[in-house]
Amino acid sequence: MSVLAALDLGLALLVVGVAAWTVSARNLFAAVVGYVAYGLLLALVWVRLYAPDVALTEAAVGGGVTGVLLVTAGKRLDALASAEIGAPPGRGLKIFAGALAALVAGALAWVVLTLPSTPPSLAPAAAEAASGPGAGLGNPITAVLISYRSFDTMLEKVVLILAVLGVWSVGADAAWGRAPAPLRKPEPDGAMILLAQVLAPVGLLIGLHIFWVGADAPGGAFQGGALLAAMGMVAMMARLMAPPRIDSRKLRLALVAGPAVFLVVGVAGLMLAGHLFAYPQNFAKPLILFIEAFMVVSIAVALPMLVSGPPDGGAK
Amino acid sequence: MTPSVLAGLVGAALVGLGLYGLISNPHPLRKLLAFNLVGSGVFLVFGIVARRGAAAGFAFDPVPQAMVITGIVVAFAASALAVALILRLAAASGKVTLDPRAWTKPGEGGQ
Amino acid sequence: MSDLFSLVAICAGVFFFFAGTVGLLRFPDSLTRLHALSKADNLGLGLVVLGLIPRADTPLAALKLVVVWALALVSGASTAQLIGRALRRGRK
């Protein structure tokens, strides 16, 4: 066994082990912390699968932003220590769950081991389209997201808006229009403020860089936007920035900017290139970067708003 | 064993672990964690499919990878909505149980 | 020559990581564990980065490696501070 294979095996065991810990930990908060570590380990698995774009997304969204969301939730739930949990599962339910899980995992493993020996792939089709609809994009994943399957990506941005509205709608009637609660209860101390002051500007730069190179190299609107979102959250934790009021016009416009620009350019494609969501050959790359720039804004605003939760105050 | 086959088995194990947690754990936040485990297992299956599809000079098939990126963002949005509901439920009622019986007022019947 | 340098530096870095991990697992309380972890990580990562610099393709890549180390330093130091304070609050 080569060194790399041994490392792979170790990584695999570690990921499964941490996942098992997350499921079985007695303490809620311990499970949450386990999940955050799990997200970061998973990013390494993606690197090993030659998926740097996914690894970046997993590290930023799956590990980072989801981590903040869950840790914040765990702390807020702990504060409501009296919260009553349902009855613990009976033995019958556990056996049933275990049997079902084993069945599904077993079937899945069997199918994975017997995938067709000549794997089907759209990579050749994507390579061919790189001179047409994906013109000028060196990163095929960006071409898939913003050109070949642009309809998915546009609608997925609408999902984000619905999620933001759904989160807001859980708040109290009297609080509507106000700002969400700050991400961190205690007053920030020196270390936190220093961290935000040093990290946020650097992170901002790196986020923009990741977005900008995304057309040709790993990165893009998702990863760049998620990094900007993370920097925004660090600044909010240090109270260098307050969460905006949810009725702020600027906030609403920033949230719809990505899908709205996507939709307008997509419809304009009917006139410019003869098909909805098509790009004229010579302008494909600048148009795609234009759309992505607005998507970065929407993602960078939507993720911190989703973590911040509903507008605060006016509790019954 | 190639890394992609290994990752596929990890994905299968994660789906199984998550499914077990989803069914057997009564706490909704724990169910949410378990759902995220299942989700990442599913994404890994996409990942090995992408890696196996390496062709035409690409080290991977870009289509499934793009789907994973979309999926990760959607899974995060779902987690945020679920967390908001759980916190509001706990704050409004002091309970986080999903057991329907806990929410039926006496005399209203139902299950 | 540069290969040898890389080898030595990275091995030294890995040793510090190893020592830090042992400390994390074996030390009795949170503060000492934190001490082991932050010292070892900063130094360990620094040595690994130092070993990788001669192997970078471009000066920009080398710069990125240094930035990675610097960012890890900043976040490591701040987190250690934050955890330390949280511990002190918890003890009061």
Place this chain on the structure above:
Amino acid sequence: MTAPGGELLVFAVLTPVLGILLSFARGGRAAEAITLALAPVGLVLAGFVAWLVAWSGAPLVYEIGGLAPPLGIALRADGASATMMVVTALIVPAAAFYAREKFATPQGGESRSALTFWIMLQAIWAALNLVFLGSDLFNLYVALELLTFAAVPLVCIDGRPETLAAALRYLLFALFGSISYLLGVALLYGGYGTLDIVLLGQKIEGTPLVWTAAALMTAGLLAKTALFPLHIWLPPAHANAPAAASAVLSGLVVKGSFFLALRLWFYVLPGLPIAAPAALLGALGGCAALFGSILALRQARLKLLVAYSTVAQIGYLFLMFPLAAAPAGGALGWSGGFMQVLAHAFAKAAMFLSAGVLAEALGHDRIAQFGGAARALPLTFLTLGLGGLSLMGLPPSGGFEAKWFLLRACAASGQWIWAVPILGGGLLAGGYVFRILAPALGDGEVKVKASPRRSQELVALGLVVIALALAFAPENFFEFIRIGRPLAGGGAS
């Protein structure tokens, strides 16, 4: 490949999406105005698509971005999807019109419940249109997620703890459903390198990979459709939502995931021997029809009763699988199942809207205290009675037409076993409809807190009249819903 007029398919999805974006950006009263202004546009688009499909007698296809599948995404309207689009374009505006008073925005302000309701209603419309038109399994996953994110906040719009719990349970079931579906999608891509329904339908073989994928996707869709035994989330969710939302959730949203189950088994897997899994789905459906009806009989509150009746009526839908997959009488089974989808959509929407009128007027919806209510609210009880007629399957109603077709399919294919839930469920439905009407028609004096709004009662009556009028659907309507449907055993009709 793209047919003339294919752009309409994209616009049918984009119109409500545009409405969402504008409503969210403008906020306040604009959300309601935009929803009501775009509703006729949506209806015209749906009608036009249906006309184009009927006129050409073939599915209408649009390749987005001019890029053909498998790399690109196509939208495809066949007879079934065009019909469902029209149904959606009738029920969603009806619910919107009905809800104008409850979700009115205060002058110069913005209210939580109103903004949420109007935007989520448009989102449900966009998502459903995409569910009906989508031809790419991952694109359909995005549609399912849109549907979930739109439906869940509607359940807990009034913010009471029990509605939050119902919404949370619904969300967890729906998320499990999506992820299980997505796992199947991943496997199918790994096996065939395409997710286009038509291309997959041509290539698919009965390998373990395909059966595993089909099982996972079906399990996910069943959880979202609330088929017995995965139904427990539905009654509290649908009974606790505001009436206008319940009408859309029960009448349309559960049909979305059901429609995808049909797509999977009859369009992706048409060439495979599906008799055994279809029989299993039919058996679950039969159990649901009987079990749901029995539980409906035991409910004390009208909205819960109507919600349990949805559990039962969903059961009938799944009888479509064994009956439409049978070599003999398959066409009858398809027509009957589809008629059941339509009849239940209109009848159930009408009944939930009526239940809302009733609850507003009486201040409660406890059936035991309905004594004499029919005299105070004659129109509403007429609607409930006529809706009940369709649920029971008595003539003249769409429900009768559906059961008649399904029974003839049982006879043609010799599968008499399915007649048991069809007839038994009808009898039980008679029981629970009688339970609503008997006290109301009897003696007693109810206190009417607020007189019912005539416009709301008429909306509900209008929907139930459509449910009855379906009984007179001409033969060529059934030919229309078969346009573009591959026949079991290969070949297109």
